[in-house]
Each structure stands twice: as C-alpha cells, then as structure tokens.
Amino acid sequence: MRKVFCGCAVALMVTSVAYAGKTLSSPVTVHRNADNSGSMTGSLGSTRNSADTTSYLSCSTDRYGTGSPQMHCSATTAAGVGGYCHSSSAQLVTAIDSMPNDAYIVVSWDATATCTGISVYHDSRDEPKQ
Amino acid sequence: MSKPLLLLFTGVAIGALAAWGLHPSGQAHADVACPQVTAPAAQRAGLEATQIRIIVRDELARALNGSPAAAARPDPDDGSDRAPIVAAATPEQLRALDDARRLVEAARGTRRWTKDADSRLQGLMPQLDDAQRNEILGDLFSALNRDEIVPDFAGGPLSR
Numbered sequence: 001m002r003k004v005f006c007g008c009a010v011a012l013m014v015t016s017v018a019y020a021g022k023t024l025s026s027p028v029t030v031h032r033n034a035d036n037s038g039s040m041t042g043s044l045g046s047t048r049n050s051a052d053t054t055s056y057l058s059c060s061t062d063r064y065g066t067g068s069p070q071m072h073c074s075a076t077t078a079a080g081v082g083g084y085c086h087s088s089s090a091q092l093v094t095a096i097d098s099m100p101n102d103a104y105i106v107v108s109w110d111a112t113a114t115c116t117g118i119s120v121y122h123d124s125r126d127e128p129k130q
Numbered sequence: 131m132s133k134p135l136l137l138l139f140t141g142v143a144i145g146a147l148a149a150w151g152l153h154p155s156g157q158a159h160a161d162v163a164c165p166q167v168t169a170p171a172a173q174r175a176g177l178e179a180t181q182i183r184i185i186v187r188d189e190l191a192r193a194l195n196g197s198p199a200a201a202a203r204p205d206p207d208d209g210s211d212r213a214p215i216v217a218a219a220t221p222e223q224l225r226a227l228d229d230a231r232r233l234v235e236a237a238r239g240t241r242r243w244t245k246d247a248d249s250r251l252q253g254l255m256p257q258l259d260d261a262q263r264n265e266i267l268g269d270l271f272s273a274l275n276r277d278e279i280v281p282d283f284a285g286g287p288l289s290r
Contacts, residue, residue: 036272038275056284058289082280085271
C-alpha cells in the first residue's frame with residue numbers, strides 16, 4: 001500500500017513538472033519622469049495576486065450619450081506610487097476594450113497625463129488571477 | 131464768362147441746393163424715409179443677437195478659462211469657428227463643468243481625491259462635451275501624477 005502511495009506521488013510530481021511551463025510574476029510598476037510623463041507596467045493577474053493590499057492596475061473605457069469614447073488607466077504600486085492617464089484615441093479605446101482578463105500591459109503617458117500608447121501582451125507566462 | 135455773371139450763377143446754384151435741402155421732393159423724401167423706418171428694427175434685432183452672443187461667449191470663457199478676457203470679443207458680424215462651440219455649450223453643460231472644476235479645485239485644497247468626489251465626477255461626465263471632459267480629466271490626472279492630489283481609496287479616478 002505504501003509503495004502504491006509513493007508511486008502515485010512521484011507520478012503526480014512528474015505530471016506537474018511536465019505541464020508547468022515558464023511563469024512570470026509581474027506586479028504593477030509605475031515610472032515617473034521629471035516632466036510628469038511616465039508609464040505603468042504589470043500583469044493584471046500578478047497585481048491582483050500581490051500579497052499587499054495596495055497594488056492596483058486598471059484600465060477602463062467610457063461611453064456617453066454624446067462625444068467620443070474615452071479610456072483611462074490607473075495604477076498604484078505596493079509602495080503607493082500612482083500613475084494615471086486618459087485619452088479619447090479610438091485606437092487606445094479599442095485596445096482596452098479587447099484586452100484579455102489576465103493581460104500584461106504597458107501604458108505610457110505624456111506630461112499632460114494623456115495616454116500615448118498601450119501594449120497588451122497575451123503571454124502564457126503570466127499568471128491568472130487567483 | 132464775366133465776373134458778375136459767375137457770381138450770379140454761383141448764388142443761384144447755392145440757393146437751389148439750400149431750397150432742396152430744406153424742402154426735398156416727395157419722391158426723395160420717400161427714398162430716405164423707407165430705410166429710416168425699417169432700419170431701427172433691424173438694428174435692434176442685430177444688437178440683441180450680438181449682445182447674446184457676447185454674453186454667451188463671456189460665460190463660456192469664464193467657465194473654461196476663468197476670465198472673460200481669455201476669449202477675444204468677436205466682431206458682431208464674424209462667422210468665426212468658435213460660434214458652433216458656443217451654440218453647443220448649454221447652461222447645463224456650463225453648470226456641470228463648473229461643478230467638475232470645483233471638485234478638482236477642492237481636491238487640490240485638501241490634497242485628497244475622495245470616493246464621494248469620484249462618484250460626483252462620474253455623474254457629471256455624461257453632461258460634458260469632449261473638450262470639457264478632456265479639460266477636467268487632464269487637470270485631475272496631471273495633479274494626481276504630481277502627487278498634488280492623492281486618492282484616499284483603493285483605485286483611481288472614475289473607478290468602481
């Protein structure tokens with residue numbers, strides 16, 4: 001009985017290793033430049049899974065009865081450093097709308113807090129939200 | 131032509147002109163009178179429209195820039211490209227813009243962006259036009275990036 005148990009445990013370990021793959025933990029980071037421009041990076045899953053209760057990373061789109069759709073992103077690191085930007089760029093709005101739930105993102109903004117670009121990564125290494 | 135004749139001719143001409151000026155013919159009177167009858171009404175309407183346009187632009191300039199002087203007073207007859215913007219700025223929009231600006235200014239004063247302020251701003255956003263939204267968000271987000279304002283709740287502006 002003991003041999004059977006040990007055999008099962010070894011088999012489970014082998015199986016686990018075989019399906020693990022490369023993983024990354026990418027909690028949110030915020031970089032601010034002297035001219036008030038900056039960028040935020042991180043995966044939604046890793047930020048959500050951070051042990052602290054401060055980390056935050058979010059992007060949203062807004063649509064109103066009139067005018068253009070808008071997007072905005074906010075981030076706060078574990079150390080409490082925040083980064084914020086917004087834009088009415090149709091391309092950026094589309095990028096946010098189609099962003100996967102556990103994406104890794106890089107968002108940059110200029111000195112006026114206008115988002116200037118977003119990169120969205122669909123990456124197997126990124127962890128999902130727990 | 132002798133000098134006496136020249137003087138006589140000149141005198142007659144001056145007299146005729148003076149007489150016409152004092153007692154113009156009925157036809158001439160009618161020509162002058164018609165514009166005088168219709169002009170005041172047209173001018174009054176024009177002035178009202180101009181005054182309204184100036185008042186609206188001043189109010190918009192005050193709301194957008196804090197001072198009526200920030201917007202150049204337009205020529206009454208100009209067809210400037212600012213006219214459509216003025217026409218689109220309703221009193222409700224100006225009021226909402228004013229409220230939104232006060233929220234940001236109050237946050238600057240306390241250095242805090244509260245959940246209550248955020249909820250209020252979310253309620254005002256649909257009433258603003260694109261330019262007004264960009265002004266408010268640009269102002270707020272820039273202040274947040276400089277730590278002049280700090281959210282006192284988990285999340286950023288316009289969050290859940």
